[in-house]
Amino acid sequence: MIVVPGGPKGRTLRDVLWRILGLARNDGFGHNAWGHPSAGPRLDSQLCSRYEPYMSELLQTTQSEVPPDVIDLGLGHPGWDLLPLEIMRRAAETRLQQPDASLLQYGLEQGDGYFRRALAAFLTRFYDLPVSMDTLFVSAGASLALDLICTLYTRPGDVVFVEEPSYFLALRIFADHHLQIVAVPTDADGLDLDALEEALATHRPTLLYTVPTHQNPAGFTLPLERRQRLVELAQRHNFLIVADEVYHLLSYAAAPPPPMAAFTNTGAVLSLGSFSKILAPGLRLGWVQAAPAHMKRLYSSGLLDSGGGLNPFTSGLVRVALEEGWQEEHLAQLRKTYHARMDAMHQALEHELGNRVAFSTPEGGYFFWLRLPSHLDGETLQQQAAAHKLGFRAGVHFSGHGGLTNYIRLSFAYYDASTIAEGIARLRQVIDKC
Numbered sequence: 001m002i003v004v005p006g007g008p009k010g011r012t013l014r015d016v017l018w019r020i021l022g023l024a025r026n027d028g029f030g031h032n033a034w035g036h037p038s039a040g041p042r043l044d045s046q047l048c049s050r051y052e053p054y055m056s057e058l059l060q061t062t063q064s065e066v067p068p069d070v071i072d073l074g075l076g077h078p079g080w081d082l083l084p085l086e087i088m089r090r091a092a093e094t095r096l097q098q099p100d101a102s103l104l105q106y107g108l109e110q111g112d113g114y115f116r117r118a119l120a121a122f123l124t125r126f127y128d129l130p131v132s133m134d135t136l137f138v139s140a141g142a143s144l145a146l147d148l149i150c151t152l153y154t155r156p157g158d159v160v161f162v163e164e165p166s167y168f169l170a171l172r173i174f175a176d177h178h179l180q181i182v183a184v185p186t187d188a189d190g191l192d193l194d195a196l197e198e199a200l201a202t203h204r205p206t207l208l209y210t211v212p213t214h215q216n217p218a219g220f221t222l223p224l225e226r227r228q229r230l231v232e233l234a235q236r237h238n239f240l241i242v243a244d245e246v247y248h249l250l251s252y253a254a255a256p257p258p259p260m261a262a263f264t265n266t267g268a269v270l271s272l273g274s275f276s277k278i279l280a281p282g283l284r285l286g287w288v289q290a291a292p293a294h295m296k297r298l299y300s301s302g303l304l305d306s307g308g309g310l311n312p313f314t315s316g317l318v319r320v321a322l323e324e325g326w327q328e329e330h331l332a333q334l335r336k337t338y339h340a341r342m343d344a345m346h347q348a349l350e351h352e353l354g355n356r357v358a359f360s361t362p363e364g365g366y367f368f369w370l371r372l373p374s375h376l377d378g379e380t381l382q383q384q385a386a387a388h389k390l391g392f393r394a395g396v397h398f399s400g401h402g403g404l405t406n407y408i409r410l411s412f413a414y415y416d417a418s419t420i421a422e423g424i425a426r427l428r429q430v431i432d433k434c
């Protein structure tokens with residue numbers, strides 16, 4: 001396994017504790033009346049060394065831990081060097097010195113008004129269109145927003161249209177809600193709208209889920225004319241577009257077309273945004289931008305009635321980062337760094353695999369999407385890559401119907417340029433052997 005997916009997931013807590021107790025017994029710790037080792041004074045100091053591997057498995061904090069000798073280009077996470085610890089420290093110091101405990105109270109259902117005001121001003125500037133705070137609902141990341149939308153707008157068995165390929169973890173959320181996934185073909189510019197019209201002749205979708213800008217995994221961006229036609233189709237056929245726009249602000253070349261958020265006044269679009277990609281995923285903070293009727297539906301849900309607005313504490317801190325301009329500075333830094341990483345991956349791919357795999361260079365986001373020679377299978381290649389201490393995601397996971405078997409997805413967000421180059425060199429070695 002390349003990625004060690006967290007101790008308690010793989011092994012139960014009981015297994016790990018039992019292992020530690022077993023080691024302790026072998027090490028001659030005393031036994032209590034039940035025959036179990038009883039920790040003497042030596043235990044504290046010895047735990048740190050002898051039992052450390054087992055303890056760290058128990059105490060794992062992050063979703064994925066990659067052994068230091070492995071390069072996992074499958075990870076769609078920001079690199080450790082890009083996590084804004086200093087900004088969040090300053091934001092916390094500033095906010096927590098104020099004699100206002102409101103961020104510790106149950107929050108307003110739609111989300112902290114001051115935070116939404118700061119977010120609206122930020123989006124107005126960076127989307128280059130007026131965004132009103134009334135059209136923003138605060139969520140605990142785009143994933144939770146998607147889950148909540150499924151809860152509120154769908155019933156088991158409803159049809160959801162997705163792009164082929166689509167963000168694989170959104171497919172998981174749709175499966176949790178027992179939705180029927182129908183994959184709509186795409187081309188180099190994203191959703192193929194003629195194919196969508198054909199699909200609409202036989203299906204009546206409740207939702208259409210799209211990542212319109214710098215798509216995960218394929219990197220494409222839907223042109224403006226297609227965005228407009230998509231909205232017209234949604235209005236005519238009465239389905240809701242869920243536009244996952246988490247990469248919209250991560251453009252490294254020309255400015256992208258306006259976000260789907262520009263069409264929320266039609267009532268046909270729910271636009272999802274997230275601080276995961278522009279500040280830090282651990283904040284679990286994002287938003288839905290939508291017309292007022294949808295706002296009401298979102299914040300009137302039982303979840304919010306019971307728990308209040310989502311993440312008032314984090315919103316209170318991120319508000320400071322927005323108001324002080326720290327978010328803007330961080331975004332500029334991210335764009336610069338990701339641009340350099342994207343170029344490094346592009347060059348390495350051209351150099352090592354230029355005539356063996358097909359890919360187009362994205363203009364933003366996190367990913368390259370590679371078409372392998374037709375005799376190669378992405379999942380088999382992934383298994384073989386493990387021996388070379390290399391990871392990536394096999395294309396089949398991004399398919400709505402088990403296709404895309406000769407594709408793989410690589411992320412350039414997590415590693416610096418030289419590690420990316422080494423990763424691509426390893427990929428060439430794996431492919432050379434096939």
Ligand SMILES: Cc1ncc(COP(=O)(O)O)c(C=O)c1O
Binds near residue numbers: 143167
């Ligand atoms: C397209 C897309 N949507 C949503 C997410 C997750 O967003 P969040 O962390 O805000 O839940 C990701 C993360 O990889 C993503 O690529």
